Amino acid sequence: MRFHEVNFFLKLAGALLLTVGAWFATDWRLGVPLALATLGFLRIAQVPGIKAYLKGAALLVLLVQASWVVNLMLQGQPALQALxxxxxxxxxxxxxxxxxxxxxxxxxxxxxxxxxxxARLPPVATLVLSLTFGIIPMLRDDFERIADAQRARGMEIDDVGFLVRLRFALARGVPLLVQAIRMAHSISLSLSIHGFDMREKRTTWRKVGLMVEPRLPKAQDRLP
Structure with missing residues (x-):
């Protein structure tokens, strides 16, 4: 299925429903199968960047497991219950x-x-949504480019221990923050140059329904 052409709000609603279901499934016996099913769907759908996400998810699970187990045991919870x-x-x-x-x-x-x-959303909401969901993948790509620059400068960030790799990953935060600030300034400048006005109503040339048309209609498509 061409997931890129599915209406953004349909995908967003699905993600919200899945999130609500996950947070209502407080028992790990329900939560773990749901998480595995979600990851399996990402794998089957061949979502771009899945390998990098799985690495991040593994790190997230490790950190949450360690911090929560230690914290709950310090509060007097039994080890199995804390786990x-x-x-x-x-x-x-x-x-x-x-x-x-x-x-x-x-x-x-x-x-x-x-x-x-x-959907006739206010311009502010449209701008926030497009920037939020559009910039995060760009920042992730910048994060990977910074890692490539570290490798090019002779930093061994692959065949090292977990703590060393984590330290190098945290070291990418400063240049990534600088890049994010530069990107924000560039977007702001571009909006000003192109005369972006919040008061103007906007339309779209795409046909929008459950699917969003990915291209300009061809000449023969526009003919009656």
Whole structure:
């Protein structure tokens, strides 16, 4: 299925419903299968960037498991109960992040703008949605480019221990923050140059329904 052409709000509603279901499934016996099913769907759908996401999800699970188990045991919880609660929380977080990862990776800024314009959303909401779901994948790509730059400068960030790899990953945060600030300034400047006005009503050339038309209609399509 061409998930990139599915209406953005339809995907967003699905992600929200899945997230709500995950957070109501407080028992890890329900949460873990739901998380695995969500990850399996991402794999079957061949969502771009799935390998990088799985690495991040594994790190998230490890950190949540360790921090929650230690914290709950310090509060007097039995080890098995602490482990089950930590597992349930990890499963809910994985399901939530996987659902919105799917939305981000299969939604282009253009399709978000088209769906928002067709829904007659206020310009502010349209701008926020398109920037939020459009910039995060761009920042992720910048994060990977910074890692490539580290490798090019001789930093061994692959065949090292987990703690060393984590330290190098955190070291990418500063240049990533600088890049994010530069990107925000560039977007702001571009909006000003092109005369973006919040008071103007906008339309879209795309046909928007359950699916969003991915291209301009051909000449023969426009003929009666």
């Amino acid at each position: 089950s609660m930590a597992t349930g929380m990890s499963a809910r977080l994985v399901t939530t992040t996987a659902a919105f990862f799917f939305v981000m990776e299969t939604s282009t800024p253009g399709s978000i703008l088209a769906a928002s314009s067709a």
